[in-house]
Amino acid sequence: MKKTLCLAAAAILAFSSSSFAAFPEKDITLVVPWSAGGGTDTIARALVKNAKQHIGVNVNVVNKTGGQGIVGMGATKMARPDGYTVGLITFGLSTYKLMGLSQLTYRDFDLLQLLNQSSAGLSVNADSKWNSLDEVMQHAKANPRDVSLGHTGAGVAWHLSAAALGVMYDTEFNFIPFDGGAPTRSALLGGHVDLAATGIDEVKQLHEAGEVKVLAVNALQRHPAFPDVPTLAEAGYKIDAPVLDWRGLALPKNVPADRKQFLKEGFKKMFDDPEFRKYCEDVGLILVYEDSAGFEQFLANMEEVLTPTLDAVGLIR
Amino acid sequence: MSFFYLLEAFQTIFSDLSSLLFILMGVTAGIMVGCLPGLTATMGCALLIPFTFSLPPVQGLLMLMGIFTGGIYGGSISAILIRTPGTPAAAATLLDGHPLSMRGEAGKAIGIGTIASFVGGTIGALIMAFMAPQIAKFGLLFGPPEFFALAIFGLSMIISISGESLLKGAIAALIGLLITTIGFDPLSGVPRFTFNNENLLGGITFIPALIGMFGFAQVFRNIERMELVPQVKSKVGRLLPPFKEVRSLLPTMAKSGSMGAVTGSVPGLGCDIAAFIAYGEAKRTSKTPEKFGQGSLEGIAAPEAANNGATGGAMIPMLTLGVPGDAVTAVLLGALTIHGFQPGPLLFRDHLDVVYPIFAGMILCQLVLLIVGLSGARLFAKLINIDTRILTPVIFLLCIVGSYSMRFSFFDVGLALTIGVIAYFMGKAKFPVSPVLLALILGPMAEQNMRRSLMYSQDDLSIFVTRPISAAFLILAVIMVYSGYRRFKKIKEIEARMQTESQHQEG
Numbered sequence: 001m002k003k004t005l006c007l008a009a010a011a012i013l014a015f016s017s018s019s020f021a022a023f024p025e026k027d028i029t030l031v032v033p034w035s036a037g038g039g040t041d042t043i044a045r046a047l048v049k050n051a052k053q054h055i056g057v058n059v060n061v062v063n064k065t066g067g068q069g070i071v072g073m074g075a076t077k078m079a080r081p082d083g084y085t086v087g088l089i090t091f092g093l094s095t096y097k098l099m100g101l102s103q104l105t106y107r108d109f110d111l112l113q114l115l116n117q118s119s120a121g122l123s124v125n126a127d128s129k130w131n132s133l134d135e136v137m138q139h140a141k142a143n144p145r146d147v148s149l150g151h152t153g154a155g156v157a158w159h160l161s162a163a164a165l166g167v168m169y170d171t172e173f174n175f176i177p178f179d180g181g182a183p184t185r186s187a188l189l190g191g192h193v194d195l196a197a198t199g200i201d202e203v204k205q206l207h208e209a210g211e212v213k214v215l216a217v218n219a220l221q222r223h224p225a226f227p228d229v230p231t232l233a234e235a236g237y238k239i240d241a242p243v244l245d246w247r248g249l250a251l252p253k254n255v256p257a258d259r260k261q262f263l264k265e266g267f268k269k270m271f272d273d274p275e276f277r278k279y280c281e282d283v284g285l286i287l288v289y290e291d292s293a294g295f296e297q298f299l300a301n302m303e304e305v306l307t308p309t310l311d312a313v314g315l316i317r
Numbered sequence: 318m319s320f321f322y323l324l325e326a327f328q329t330i331f332s333d334l335s336s337l338l339f340i341l342m343g344v345t346a347g348i349m350v351g352c353l354p355g356l357t358a359t360m361g362c363a364l365l366i367p368f369t370f371s372l373p374p375v376q377g378l379l380m381l382m383g384i385f386t387g388g389i390y391g392g393s394i395s396a397i398l399i400r401t402p403g404t405p406a407a408a409a410t411l412l413d414g415h416p417l418s419m420r421g422e423a424g425k426a427i428g429i430g431t432i433a434s435f436v437g438g439t440i441g442a443l444i445m446a447f448m449a450p451q452i453a454k455f456g457l458l459f460g461p462p463e464f465f466a467l468a469i470f471g472l473s474m475i476i477s478i479s480g481e482s483l484l485k486g487a488i489a490a491l492i493g494l495l496i497t498t499i500g501f502d503p504l505s506g507v508p509r510f511t512f513n514n515e516n517l518l519g520g521i522t523f524i525p526a527l528i529g530m531f532g533f534a535q536v537f538r539n540i541e542r543m544e545l546v547p548q549v550k551s552k553v554g555r556l557l558p559p560f561k562e563v564r565s566l567l568p569t570m571a572k573s574g575s576m577g578a579v580t581g582s583v584p585g586l587g588c589d590i591a592a593f594i595a596y597g598e599a600k601r602t603s604k605t606p607e608k609f610g611q612g613s614l615e616g617i618a619a620p621e622a623a624n625n626g627a628t629g630g631a632m633i634p635m636l637t638l639g640v641p642g643d644a645v646t647a648v649l650l651g652a653l654t655i656h657g658f659q660p661g662p663l664l665f666r667d668h669l670d671v672v673y674p675i676f677a678g679m680i681l682c683q684l685v686l687l688i689v690g691l692s693g694a695r696l697f698a699k700l701i702n703i704d705t706r707i708l709t710p711v712i713f714l715l716c717i718v719g720s721y722s723m724r725f726s727f728f729d730v731g732l733a734l735t736i737g738v739i740a741y742f743m744g745k746a747k748f749p750v751s752p753v754l755l756a757l758i759l760g761p762m763a764e765q766n767m768r769r770s771l772m773y774s775q776d777d778l779s780i781f782v783t784r785p786i787s788a789a790f791l792i793l794a795v796i797m798v799y800s801g802y803r804r805f806k807k808i809k810e811i812e813a814r815m816q817t818e819s820q821h822q823e824g
Binding site for chain 1: 366661
């Protein structure tokens with residue numbers, strides 16, 4: 001008897017808290033799979049800066065790092081689907097399964113929205129003898145493995161983006177992987193590599209200060225912050241489906257539909273916040289919105305683009 | 318010219334006293350964060366960034382720099398008192414700081430540490446204020462071969478921190494190097510020794526290892542000794558060490574501080590490496606190397622001056638090139654960007670109104686650190702007089718919280734505990750653990766840069782000796798090992814002679 005009463009009470013409590021109480025009644029957690037202070041983390045913090053204005057509660061960034069982002073994205077997947085945990089997902093999610101690092105794919109999540117797409121920039125030091133992509137490619141073709149190409153890590157978007165160029169135009173670079181964007185940039189500045197593949201926004205200031213020459217951007221259109229930098233196609237090396245870095249928001253599966261809808265609208269409002277837009281423009285980040293369906297379509301395409309590229313650099317497992 | 322700008326910046330800061338308040342708050346919060354194992358200066362800064370949103374940019378930054386300065390310093394307090402470095406940068410400080418506090422001179426150890434931090438930090442800040450552009454150019458000379466040679470040079474410090482047996486020290490370092498091969502390899506994109514456990518993809522992360530090796534292992538030792546050995550009552554003693562002692566340490570502090578600043582300014586090297594290098598160098602050139610490891614004042618002054626000197630150094634590449642010198646400056650870089658200033662070459666052209674207050678603020682942070690540190694030293698030193706039967710469970714709890722909070726992961730707690738058990742038994746068998754730690758810091762740097770260099774030279778080994786900086790560091794490493802070995806022999810001889818003499822006397 002006592003037990004039934006308890007159960008009934010529990011049921012009522014559970015019922016009332018789930019359908020009658022307003023969502024959200026407490027702060028929301030945004031899981032960021034990369035460390036505090038990095039590029040992704042900074043964007044996340046800028047995005048949720050004015051959360052209270054838009055959804056009535058704060059969104060707190062929690063960094064769950066490690067395992068190339070797998071730990072943090074895995075934590076989002078496993079989180080309680082009550083809508084109080086939202087996860088930031090990034091490019092790696094497109095490669096984990098292909099590279100044999102984890103079984104995690106975008107199919108493990110309920111996608112909320114795409115936040116941004118970044119394209120690769122190929123840069124040389126300001127003192128470099130090369131002034132155009134064509135000169136580099138000619139030289140690299142004539143002298144296989146003579147051009148050293150620094151990138152930010154094996155399997156990272158920028159590596160794959162440069163690898164795709166090499167495969168497509170039968171050119172052999174001497175790839176030198178670094179551990180992230182910052183060391184790649186200093187290697188380029190110090191003249192330790194001939195060419196660097198990074199996110200184009202990562203060299204924005206060095207480009208403006210005239211410390212590096214950005215030869216081309218691996219995108220279909222020019223980058224608004226780099227109006228003078230040609231696309232690969234304009235530089236004479238057309239690639240149909242460029243590898244793009246991306247960031248987006250996702251929920252664990254089975255979050256109640258009304259809460260999902262609320263979060264969708266809420267995060268869209270934060271995404272449209274003029275302060276956030278201004279910040280992204282300042283750092284050269286291109287915001288691209290896609291809703292759940294569009295985001296899913298984009299990620300499905302991405303896997304198709306990546307499979308042959310990963311295969312070409314020997315990273316498919 | 319820059320002197321004039323600096324004066325103007327001081328004027329700006331002093332014109333609004335709330336700026337000073339923010340520095341004070343930052344430094345104090347930093348010390349608290351720093352002395353708790355597992356909470357690092359990096360986390361402190363990252364957590365505080367949202368609060369700085371509402372502040373004017375300069376004041377927000379002053380507060381963050383206060384945390385940076387205080388956090389690196391604060392780590393030494395727990396290293397000295399409970400043999401658990403609060404931050405990786407304080408790992409070298411415990412070698413002499415803890416023995417000194419076990420002798421009942423905790424107050425003195427903290428006092429020397431504070432003064433050394435102040436001297437080193439001020440030198441670092443001054444170098445940053447007046448030589449930033451030149452130093453930044455120097456940092457860029459470091460390519461993969463240079464980083465490899467530097468890592469080897471750093472690893473040669475093992476000879477200074479091995480304690481009683483060089484062989485056991487070398488074995489410990491090798492274990493550490495092997496551990497660093499665990500995890501995702503960013504060069505080839507392949508997971509190594511992870512046994513399909515995603516938690517291991519990032520490798521054995523540094524903070525749980527640090528907490529395990531020192532924190533948990535110390536807890537186990539305390540438990541063992543608790544009922545047997547009477548607790549040494551620490552005389553908090555004089556707050557300020559006698560001026561004569563401080564004066565004799567000043568050359569060590571100045572040298573270590575400048576070395577720290579230069580080390581910190583090379584992107585990728587942090588305060589922790591700076592501290593170990595300074596410790597090794599101080600021991601190498603010391604008149605009394607046999608005292609190192611037994612509570613040598615030089616052994617506290619050198620790493621503390623170096624790690625705080627490195628804070629100023631690490632800011633240099635971040636501000637001038639937009640390339641962070643270490644993890645904390647990476648967070649500061651994010652904060653600057655959020656406030657609308659993109660660090661890099663253009664910052665010095667367009668935003669002198671931000672650059673110089675940063676320099677001035679860094680100098681002020683050191684002053685505030687000296688005042689807060691010295692007035693807090695008495696309080697901190699009293700902590701060690703708490704009954705170990707109460708203190709030990711508290712440390713245990715802190716270690717659990719600390720290892721969890723780095724990435725909010727229970728896996729890390731288990732990892733730290735396991736490492737703690739291993740470290741406890743290593744201690745029983747008289748294996749030093751500090752070489753493991755040094756290997757954990759430098760191992761990935763050595764391995765990755767060796768492979769990177771060989772990729773660059775297409776497997777030509779001569780790349781390491783034909784590039785001048787790389788060759789110089791390799792030669793330095795050889796000298797370090799050679800002179801370290803001779804010194805080690807000498808100390809052993811002296812000890813043996815003393816032993817026979819005492820036997821004679823007894824006989």
